[in-house]
Amino acid sequence: MNFNRRRSFVKKVLAGLVTFTLSPKVVTKAGPTTFNFNTKGPYFTNGFKVSEVGENQCMLWTRLCAQATPNPVRHERIEKVFRHPIDFDENQEVSKMDGAVAGVEGEARVIIKDKKGKTIFTSPWEKATSDNDFTVKIHVTGLKENNDYSIIWEAKELDEGKVTKEKGSFSTAPADSKAVPVLLTTSTCQYFWSFDDKNRGFHTYDSMAKLKPDFFVHTGDYLYYDKPGPLAKNMEKARHKWHAMNGWPSLRDFFKKVPIFMIKDDHDVLKDDAYRGKGPYGDLTFEEGIKLWYENVPIEDKPYRTLRWGKDLQLWMVEGREYRSRNDMEDGSEKSIWGKEQIDWFTKSVDASDATFKLLFTATPVVGPDRDGKKDNHANSNFRHEGDWLRQYLSEKKNLFVVNGDRHWQYVSKDLETGLMEFGSGPVSDFHVQGWDADDVRPEHQYLNLIGGFLSIQVDRKTGNPKISFIHRNVKGEILHEESFTG
Template identity: 45%
Template sequence: MADWETTQWDAVNPDRDFTKQFHIMGLRPLTEYELRVEGRAFDGVSASSVLNGNFKTAPLSEELTRVVFVATTGQAYPNQDAEGGGFRMYSAILDLSPSFFVHTGDILYYDQWAKNIDLARWGWARMFSLPTNFAFHQKVPSYFMKDDHDTWSNDSWPTQDSRFMGDFTFSQGQSVFLEQVPMGDLTYRTFRWGKDLQIWLVENRDYRSANIDPDGPEKTIWGVDQKAWFMNSVRESNATFRVLISPTPMLGPYNEGEIDNHTNIEGFFHEGEEIREFLSSQDNMLVISGDRHYQYVIEDSLTGIREYATGPSTDAHARGWNASDIRPEHRYLNIVGGFLSATAERLEGRPTLTLRHHDVDGLILNEDIHVAE
């Protein structure tokens, strides 16, 4: 135990679902760490509960190293597909030994059952007590994003007036998310993983205008501050590959009647055009999207931007598009569950980013290779 660094005992917060976040500072880059979490009664002396885990920290920005990350979306409790409970994809992801994992949102679905804050918190405990989820997050560093269903309800926004969720409010949904996942000061963030990779995780619920407002220059999903932060930090980045990870799509096509995202003509198309124009001005930049309940690769004919939809966690969750409706912009389309992996590495000395769609058991369904210009 001589090499262990130890924090002081600290009380959990009963008003925040008995949670507590610890910020561990001074870690060395590209280093394997073991982690032990101990719990005890408030007036106890020795630990009555112990959990062990491990993780590896990110490399420095000048470090040339292979980085593998995985992203998915749409995780619904009734759609479990693993024997004994949980989701098969987590075992398949572990086989890739990922550097980190990104859940792009819809981590759970409040809509039908979270009619008060206690039920919402129960939903998080239920989801992360599943054997596959529990084991996975003891081993893999993870970033969590939220979308509509794990904030409040379908296509929701902060000023929405609805009684559908009973006593559970949008602001409570925002607070519960911050209780249940590791998070810094802001829910929009960027992380550097070595010389060749930087990711941006954006916030798509907290700052948005009402979906039903007329589109125009003032209508926004990201908000003024986040949008300025994103564009400035992207311009400042010298990472070879830069990846925007968004809870909702940046590119079309979309289903009739949608007004919730940047692809929708009657939704947030004006801001979408602004962001797409900016993305197209950046070298070696692409988009990963959650939300869609199917996998795709889309290439925008006007800007050349490519977007990769991760697809949902299970096949039972896969729906929302006709498999025979293949548009000119589709480079890949598959109505299946699974996940997306991305590998940044040097092959024959050339910076390469390889994106692969996998099924729930890890089988590669599609591969797309980018070589830096």
């Protein structure tokens, strides 16, 4: 696992971490707020995440909470795309909002056990404070490759008291010399109010859990600062968006057993098509958005990184917001989405890889096709110079495929000029589907479906030769389309 560590920068960012008008179809008044505060906490109401899993290490994240369950969903929704809440008071106290979860000061530690039940790692007690929204991050090292581990999180108040616990499990990556089967899942674009079930959240997470994937890659727009319920125009409301999303039981249950690798996109940082210099969004600045992302994501190094999982698979997860040029800059050799440092890292590491299959995970499309009005990705004319170079470079690498987020429909495309293949997972929920006409099937499209769900990717040698399969599924996990390639 190569994380290109540069801890000095991230430690500064993470110092102290231990963290419009619409016409509704029907108007329904919200009911009373129910609170679940209990001084006998802290609670793991926002769950925990395991990430950056390699052969011998991982990153763990949690948030200590003052209430056992999130505030319930009280508002009805409009019968339109995104399902915005009806009669939502954007000026109400955040603590009273649907999905709110109050944090609490305390201490947390993690215990890791091997499959025989032997404790092999115990972290020190780490403080969770309001400075970083009561979040805790713990870096675990000294693990063995291709091994199963159990996790026990413990939390207590600062003045000792009762210890609460949360349990989970994960597996480390196999060495790059081992031909080990791997199953991963990926999806994108989830808005709190586009939930499938007001009690559990999103069907996609429960469906993915049934497949028991080795890990999950979220390709951006984990949440939406710039959609109502509330519009996150300050730090408090932006943090609330994280609390509400992480409070869904379907996510909590999934992340107890499946590691997540997270890539950020515009709505995770500030607003649509975000880049440095475009903000702020209300009182929320781009830099504050970056801080909040690192506060809530289990990562301590550069946001771009690569993951090797055995002999047959290597992934690259790239960053498209922190280093990009302004959208209104004239296109040319100096205009970039990735930035020179990231491009150098990417090309060198791809050129050096001997993995059978290579996957580029990107928050935004490289092939598309995309809508004519969009201007912020490599499939758009606004970044054509870098896009042309990138498609040509990637197409010259054997068995390399692009997996992207951001687009609110499922598709498989083959670039007409280079033959590069791109797989768009589509959004987490059917309620989030929009932006493309189902009858607009272009020559690039190998598959097009206006539906939510996820993409599962399987690599194995069941037939003797290494094989990779890309399977689009709906929110219930049912297979919709499959493409396979032999290495």
